[in-house]
Amino acid sequence: xAATATARSGxxxxxxxxxxxxxxxxxxxxxxxxxxxxxxxxLYGIALSFTDAQSGRTQATQWTGTLNFQDLLHDTLFWxxxxxxxxxxxxxxxxxxMLALGLALLLNQNLRFRWLARALAIIxxxxxEVVVGIMWRLVYHPDAxxxxxxxxxxxxxxxxxWLTGLATALPAVIVVGIWSGMPQTTVALLAGLQNTPQELxxxxxxxxxxxxxxxxxxxxxxxxxxxxxITALNLIWxxxxxxxxxxxxxxxxxxxxxxxxLFAYEEAFRYGQxxxxxxxxxxxxxVVSVMxxxxxxxxxxxxxxx
Numbered sequence: 036x037a038a039t040a041t042a043r044s045g046x047x048x049x050x051x052x053x054x055x056x057x058x059x060x061x062x063x064x065x066x067x068x069x070x071x072x073x074x075x076x077x078l079y080g081i082a083l084s085f086t087d088a089q090s091g092r093t094q095a096t097q098w099t100g101t102l103n104f105q106d107l108l109h110d111t112l113f114w115x116x117x118x119x120x121x122x123x124x125x126x127x128x129x130x131x132x133m134l135a136l137g138l139a140l141l142l143n144q145n146l147r148f149r150w151l152a153r154a155l156a157i158i159x160x161x162x163x164e165v166v167v168g169i170m171w172r173l174v175y176h177p178d179a180x181x182x183x184x185x186x187x188x189x190x191x192x193x194x195x196x197w198l199t200g201l202a203t204a205l206p207a208v209i210v211v212g213i214w215s216g217m218p219q220t221t222v223a224l225l226a227g228l229q230n231t232p233q234e235l236x237x238x239x240x241x242x243x244x245x246x247x248x249x250x251x252x253x254x255x256x257x258x259x260x261x262x263x264x265i266t267a268l269n270l271i272w273x274x275x276x277x278x279x280x281x282x283x284x285x286x287x288x289x290x291x292x293x294x295x296x297l298f299a300y301e302e303a304f305r306y307g308q309x310x311x312x313x314x315x316x317x318x319x320x321x322v323v324s325v326m327x328x329x330x331x332x333x334x335x336x337x338x339x340x341x
Contacts, residue, residue: 090307168282
């Protein structure tokens with residue numbers, strides 16, 4: 036009897052081992068590209084940040100320890116770009132969420148031609164960032180741009196050069212960032228709204244709750260996990276923006292729109308300071324990791340599964 040139980044236990048262990056091996060075999064095709072295209076370059080970049088790697092030099096690359104990071108601590112241009120990156124990320128993410136929430140609530144109503152409105156709302160999402168940047172450069176054009184032409188037609192002045200003005204460049208690109216990223220936030224919030232049980236709204240309405248009270252007590256609690264997730268992802272995505280700013284202003288004027296990612300790009304591919312640029316990348320990875328940690332802590336404290 037004992038021998039039979041032992042044999043069954045051994046077969047069960049072997050089946051579990053075979054199942055684990057089979058699971059790894061199925062995951063491996065998806066895991067290899069991640070290791071090659073993401074984890075590998077990340078580890079190489081971290082190693083590169085501790086060297087004096089430069090383009091065009093004939094001498095061998097030397098290990099410099101934390102010298103690049105020490106230089107970063109005293110690089111005011113980098114910290115200015117870091118501050119601009121935070122202003123950009125928050126300035127885009129917060130209005131983007133508010134506008135997307137209002138649009139999602141509107142598109143969730145039983146409106147006529149709702150399908151058409153939903154299709155039109157995601158058009159900016161379908162456009163590549165380079166195309167969006169070129170289109171908005173035309174909108175902001177100082178002489179023939181739609182914005183300045185409208186200002187002149189309304190008699191509000193002669194317009195201005197929005198993308199090269201020291202005071203207007205950053206607000207102008209923030210507007211573009213809000214417009215281009217709002218569709219994905221709207222889609223996520225709309226999906227959350229549609230997953231909210233309609234019976235809860237009907238019960239609240241029968242209890243005499245108005246629209247605002249129903250939103251506060253029924254809609255928002257159900258929508259909060261989606262809102263937290265999409266806001267955290269948008270904040271990280273916007274902080275790492277590159278293509279849109281590069282096409283619109285290339286970091287100008289006078290560095291007023293030079294985000295950290297653009298600063299690191301210039302150090303690496305314009306000035307050839309690969310080791311120094313890799314150190315900047317490590318700092319940005321650390322910042323993104325902190326953002327992710329704060330997001331996970333918020334989910335865990337809220338008692339929500341991650």
